[in-house]
Amino acid sequence: DVKVTQSSRYLVKRTGEKVFLECVQDMDHENMFWYRQDPGLGLRLIYFSYDVKMKEKGDIPEGYSVSREKKERFSLILESASTNQTSMYLCASSLSWTINQPQHFGDGTRLSIL
Amino acid sequence: AQSVTQLGSHVSVSEGALVLLRCNYSSSVPPYLFWYVQYPNQGLQLLLKYTTGATLVKGINGFEAEFKKSETSFHLTKPSAHMSDAAEYFCAVSDRSGGYQKVTFGIGTKLQVIP
Numbered sequence: 001d002v003k004v005t006q007s008s009r010y011l012v013k014r015t016g017e018k019v020f021l022e023c024v025q026d027m028d029h030e031n032m033f034w035y036r037q038d039p040g041l042g043l044r045l046i047y048f049s050y051d052v053k054m055k056e057k058g059d060i061p062e063g064y065s066v067s068r069e070k071k072e073r074f075s076l077i078l079e080s081a082s083t084n085q086t087s088m089y090l091c092a093s094s095l096s097w098t099i100n101q102p103q104h105f106g107d108g109t110r111l112s113i114l
Numbered sequence: 115a116q117s118v119t120q121l122g123s124h125v126s127v128s129e130g131a132l133v134l135l136r137c138n139y140s141s142s143v144p145p146y147l148f149w150y151v152q153y154p155n156q157g158l159q160l161l162l163k164y165t166t167g168a169t170l171v172k173g174i175n176g177f178e179a180e181f182k183k184s185e186t187s188f189h190l191t192k193p194s195a196h197m198s199d200a201a202e203y204f205c206a207v208s209d210r211s212g213g214y215q216k217v218t219f220g221i222g223t224k225l226q227v228i229p
Contacts, residue, residue: 004157031215040123042204042221043158050214090157099208099215100146100165105157 002027006091006106014114019078021109023091030096032074033103034058034066037088049074050097081113116141116209120220128228133177133192135223137205140186146208147188149179152222153201161203164188175199200227 007022025032031050035043035058045058047066055066063085067075074093078085088110092103121136139145146165150158162173169181175198179190188205205220 009155040221043219045217048214056214092158094215097213097215099210100163101208101215102148102160102163103158103217105150105159107155107157 002104004106006109008109010110012112013081017081019081021076023074025093029093031094033092034076035090083113086113116207116218118205118220120223124224126226127195130194133195135190135203137188139207148206149190150204151201195227197227
């Protein structure tokens with residue numbers, strides 16, 4: 001089974017801090033994704049990556065950046081955390097860009113910005 | 115642009131009753147469709163997927179879904195609800211956008227199972 005591991009389950013940070021969320025997958029998947037999940041809004045795509053050092057903006061990239069230095073690792077960065085970034089963050093990976101490939105998710109990081 | 119509509123953000127059923135979670139989609143091309151389940155404090159797990167071929171798709175934990183092109187629907191069913199089915203369920207459509215896979219999720223339906 002594919003395993004997607006997010007480094008923290010719960011995280012509390014302060015406004016203005018730089019925050020790093022880490023994600024690692026163990027199945028040599030090409031694609032990796034970061035979503036945020038908010039009640040009533042479902043999952044919204046922040047950024048995705050289809051290769052090492054490659055990244056593309058999703059639907060809500062403002063206030064975020066990403067890094068993919070190795071194939072198995074995809075990091076989400078909040079450059080200057082704000083309270084409206086309090087949310088559940090989900091990392092996912094998929095094998096390839098064939099559109100019938102499902103995504104495999106980590107358990108999520110619940111981030112609170114105070 | 116593709117979209118997914120899940121009717122009913124909350125659904126309650128009695129244990130042993132039929133589960134029916136509704137999903138309608140819009141897509142400019144034949145879609146690939148997925149149902150995911152999210153248990154409390156966990157990520158999403160794949161329940162089942164429709165790609166091509168048989169329109170009735172069987173998934174894990176006794177769930178199945180039927181793809182109806184004429185109705186643009188992909189409703190999720192289970193004949194008899196179990197307490198362990200209490201979770202949030204997401205319908206998703208996968209399409210190609212700008213050369214990449216674009217997955218759009220519905221807002222989710224929380225299923226409550228009443229003993």
